[in-house]
Amino acid sequence: MIYFDHNATTPPAPAVVAAMLPVFEQLWANPSSQHGPGQGAKRALSAARASTARALGCKAQEVVFTSGATEANHMAVRGLLAAAGHGRRRVLFSAVEHAGHLRLARALAEAGVPVGFLPVCSDGTLDTTAAAGLIGPDVALVSLMAANNETGVLMPVAEVAALAHAAGAALHVDATQFIGKLPFDFARFGADAVSLSAHKFNGPKGVGALLLRQGQPFVPQTLGSQERGRRGGTENLPGIVGMAAALELLGGGDDVAAEAARQAALRDALERGLCALPAVHVWGQGAPRLPGTSYLRFGRVSADVVLNRLERLGVAASSGAACSSGGSEPSHVLGAMGVPRDEALAAVRLSLGRMSRADDVAHLLSALPPLLEPLLREEHAALA
Numbered sequence: 001m002i003y004f005d006h007n008a009t010t011p012p013a014p015a016v017v018a019a020m021l022p023v024f025e026q027l028w029a030n031p032s033s034q035h036g037p038g039q040g041a042k043r044a045l046s047a048a049r050a051s052t053a054r055a056l057g058c059k060a061q062e063v064v065f066t067s068g069a070t071e072a073n074h075m076a077v078r079g080l081l082a083a084a085g086h087g088r089r090r091v092l093f094s095a096v097e098h099a100g101h102l103r104l105a106r107a108l109a110e111a112g113v114p115v116g117f118l119p120v121c122s123d124g125t126l127d128t129t130a131a132a133g134l135i136g137p138d139v140a141l142v143s144l145m146a147a148n149n150e151t152g153v154l155m156p157v158a159e160v161a162a163l164a165h166a167a168g169a170a171l172h173v174d175a176t177q178f179i180g181k182l183p184f185d186f187a188r189f190g191a192d193a194v195s196l197s198a199h200k201f202n203g204p205k206g207v208g209a210l211l212l213r214q215g216q217p218f219v220p221q222t223l224g225s226q227e228r229g230r231r232g233g234t235e236n237l238p239g240i241v242g243m244a245a246a247l248e249l250l251g252g253g254d255d256v257a258a259e260a261a262r263q264a265a266l267r268d269a270l271e272r273g274l275c276a277l278p279a280v281h282v283w284g285q286g287a288p289r290l291p292g293t294s295y296l297r298f299g300r301v302s303a304d305v306v307l308n309r310l311e312r313l314g315v316a317a318s319s320g321a322a323c324s325s326g327g328s329e330p331s332h333v334l335g336a337m338g339v340p341r342d343e344a345l346a347a348v349r350l351s352l353g354r355m356s357r358a359d360d361v362a363h364l365l366s367a368l369p370p371l372l373e374p375l376l377r378e379e380h381a382a383l384a
């Protein structure tokens, strides 16, 4: 199987699994227990926290381990909002946040919190002029993703940080798709809180972190003594150790940049080859993007049909549509970019990762066009 769905999840690296197994077998005691085995687990937790902090450019005490990015996102928004100064109640989200995060936006709005959305331009980049107009003195926080999971388009974190901080608001960044794909350093990133999820960078599922800038006002949302009182609940030590191992495998910033360049070259070759077909459109192609992400449509051929052809070729990929009861809803990201419904329902995402090779791209480029050409010709004839 050729796996081109790395933005959905990545396979755990063998070294990650190897690092986790002894934790299941030997370090299963509760890190909060006072006895010897508990203290052994606590030492492993501290070591994993220190190495996570080193890899992400933050202090150990700025790492709050969570069950993943969804939890980190929710606790960041609710925790920063609850701690915001008097008169600051508005929360701004970008219009293209992850679907789970936009559900939180809806829930807050239903509970009476003033919620606003930062629009994007037709290429998926943030409309920074509109953002500057919206980030005012009533804003408690802005919640913005670093990179979009569908288009791969990067968001101007430093610019929005400057706008938010000038207005006295906090900035939360969902860096779930960014970390592991591009060099990241919390101390220089500009955000007050950053979410991440280990399974997006060859770590285990069900574990992630919220990086919370030291001194940042924050009201805990899950009460308990763990994580310095910021997130209660017995820590997922095997997951945390696995995440630390995955971060270590990424290497330093130069290694991440070199891997990004390798993936970008593969992705560009893939897009060049596919764009030789008639009526292929790539979203966000001219914008700064994640290196391995390609979001495209083949005319208006439905994504389901394209994915079915890909499956036949042994290629796993994703559509941009969200499944809802009774059918597919076009992507809210493409909707925010102003893409018409029939085009959005043709959206297919190919996302490459560390195990992607030139042979995978060559296979897809030799096998897919003959399967799609007749469909594209048919569509062209019907439109003529």
Ligand code: PLP
Pocket: 007, 008, 067, 068, 069, 070, 071, 098, 100, 145, 147, 148, 149, 174, 176, 177, 197, 199, 206, 208
């Ligand atoms: N945020 C973004 C941008 C994502 O792509 C994802 C996962 O697809 C999430 C949040 C949620 O991550 P998790 O399911 O690991 O909590």
